[in-house]
Amino acid sequence: xxxxxxxxxxxxxxxxxxxxxxxxxxxxxxxxxxxxxxxxxxxxxxxxxxxxxxxxxxxxxxxxxxxxxxxxxxxxxxxxxxxxxxxxxxxxxxxxxxxxxxxxxxxxxxxxxxxxxxxxxxxxxxxxxxxxxxxxxxxxxxxxxxxxxxxxxxxxxxxxxxxxxxxxxxxxxxxxxxxxxxxxxxxxxxxxxxxxxxxxxxxxxxxxxxxxxxxxxxxxxxxxxxxxxxxxxxxxxxxxxxxxxxxxxxxxxxxxxxxxxxxxxxxxxxxxxxxxxxxxxxxxxxxxxxxxxxxxxxxxxxxxxxxxxxxxxxxxxxxxxx
Numbered sequence: 001x002x003x004x005x006x007x008x009x010x011x012x013x014x015x016x017x018x019x020x021x022x023x024x025x026x027x028x029x030x031x032x033x034x035x036x037x038x039x040x041x042x043x044x045x046x047x048x049x050x051x052x053x054x055x056x057x058x059x060x061x062x063x064x065x066x067x068x069x070x071x072x073x074x075x076x077x078x079x080x081x082x083x084x085x086x087x088x089x090x091x092x093x094x095x096x097x098x099x100x101x102x103x104x105x106x107x108x109x110x111x112x113x114x115x116x117x118x119x120x121x122x123x124x125x126x127x128x129x130x131x132x133x134x135x136x137x138x139x140x141x142x143x144x145x146x147x148x149x150x151x152x153x154x155x156x157x158x159x160x161x162x163x164x165x166x167x168x169x170x171x172x173x174x175x176x177x178x179x180x181x182x183x184x185x186x187x188x189x190x191x192x193x194x195x196x197x198x199x200x201x202x203x204x205x206x207x208x209x210x211x212x213x214x215x216x217x218x219x220x221x222x223x224x225x226x227x228x229x230x231x232x233x234x235x236x237x238x239x240x241x242x243x244x245x246x247x248x249x250x251x252x253x254x255x256x257x258x259x260x261x262x263x264x265x266x267x268x269x270x271x272x273x274x275x276x277x278x279x280x281x282x283x284x285x286x287x288x289x290x291x292x293x294x295x296x297x298x299x300x301x302x303x304x305x306x307x308x309x310x311x312x313x314x315x316x317x318x319x320x321x322x
Contacts, residue, residue: 056097060080062079062102064079070204075193076165077192093145093173110124110155112154114171116151126157149247151173154167155167168225181219185220186224190228215307216306222269223269226263227265230289233286235283239280247267279309
């Protein structure tokens with residue numbers, strides 16, 4: 001009899017569990033369209049205006065533009081403030097931040113603050129923490145920038161399509177005591193319509209917009225953010241990276257690598273020390289990623305150039321002018 005009662009109780013428990021799972025499944029089915037960029041209930045989030053006196057206020061407008069990734073090759077890009085990637089947002093730890101977003105896209109969108117610890121209702125996920133921002137509408141996000149490091153911002157509506165089209169940017173929180181580097185660069189890694197880009201450019205355009213400059217004895221900070229869908233192991237000739245932070249989290253002192261792998265969604269900070277004068281190749285080490293639709297060289301390829309050193313390229317250019 002005891003065994004039969006146990007079986008009955010177990011059966012009742014199983015039925016209750018099944019009912020609970022069914023209810024959760026129905027709830028998820030209601031939310032999933034909103035997560036994909038559909039309509040969401042207007043009471044699932046509130047705009048900002050928590051602060052009467054924000055320290056930093058930024059206006060972002062999402063829109064569609066034609067973007068030249070290198071001379072003669074133009075793609076349709078979805079961008080913030082006309083830029084791919086969007087404008088870098090840089091604040092100091094502890095500052096109160098207000099970001100006003102206007103949607104000029106043909107569909108709903110939101111912004112997620114990737115790597116930042118923000119209040120739940122400011123997280124930017126449609127159907128979970130807020131409704132989509134409809135075309136022609138605006139939304140305000142507010143939070144305190146408490147977590148120091150390299151982070152990012154990107155769309156979280158219809159993410160597979162919108163992020164692939166370029167809706168992302170850097171969000172950097174500096175420590176209150178400041179930074180101690182001679183120079184600093186950001187390198188946003190992405191793929192768009194078959195092109196591999198650094199800061200929206202494929203080689204040779206990377207030499208105009210993403211070439212790194214250094215002098216002997218200097219320390220240069222490079223912040224990577226991979227907002228694409230593929231791994232990018234970055235390699236610098238002639239130097240070792242001092243890896244200082246991953247996803248804004250400090251690494252052990254003295255952590256060095258010659259090639260640093262940057263998976264999708266990750267940020268990595270490295271320091272380059274000016275100990276080996278020259279002009280050095282700096283690139284993703286997956287060979288197809290340094291091509292333009294199969295043509296080498298291209299893609300995620302740029303240079304580190306010592307300004308106090310005459311390079312081979314400069315010698316050749318001078319000789320050509322004689």
